[in-house]
């Protein structure tokens with residue numbers, strides 16, 4: 001299948017595209033959310049923010065939109081954000097997520113994500129719309145393999161020449177979750193930092209108290225953000241403020257405490273949803289799944305290795 005049939009790009013700002021799979025349907029909440037990545041073209045190079053599941057050849061598709069060399073930055077290490085990395089030459093990720101990125105005993109893209117070319121291909125077929133299922137070509141799929149990865153941290157700048165994109169650390173959903181601030185277009189690319197289903201109950205997530213500190217840091221950029229482009233949703237910036245408020249309620253013990261299941265594990269959501277919908281009761285857009293045993297930060301002590 002031609003690359004422009006597998007992917008769909010929407011130009012959200014000049015030389016800035018939101019990309020998703022055109023051939024697949026994930027069903028939406030509560031089944032599976034859609035997935036997005038972003039291409040920001042610059043004078044010096046183009047920045048690819050996340051690479052989704054690795055279905056098809058994202059690099060070849062991006063090359064239909066830009067003739068510049070490309071660098072990948074991952075908002076965090078999860079398999080629905082790094083799956084397509086392996087077609088590219090170089091990726092950047094926050095240092096706190098690096099240990100999970102790729103390792104012999106912890107092969108990415110993480111538990112529950114396929115790791116071989118065949119398995120990725122089969123999974124893509126299971127997500128494909130009926131008219132596309134037989135058109136996929138296994139040669140467009142690439143298994144995870146070691147690649148050149150550099151670490152980044154809060155405050156780092158991707159200088160694309162005519163535009164600068166700043167790294168904001170918003171650890172919580174994963175230890176090294178980041179948002180990327182595009183000042184020129186007054187938006188932030190947020191990965192899974194904060195959305196209507198912010199999963200912070202997994203083994204690698206940070207305690208609610210630490211996540212709250214990072215949301216407060218993110219909120220200091222509020223006057224520069226009119227919209228957030230996430231890995232699964234596009235939301236108004238009030239999602240950050242609502243996150244701060246809800247984490248505060250969780251720490252005070254006054255949240256809605258809705259029991260639910262996430263990836264086969266029992267979890268608690270801080271806010272009640274409108275039944276069957278992604279939206280929350282009262283019109284709010286933020287929600288968080290958290291582990292009631294991991295609310296507070298661990299006291300800082302020297303690490304034993």
Ligand SMILES: [Zn+2]
Nearest residue numbers: 076078173192
């Ligand atoms: Zn994630």
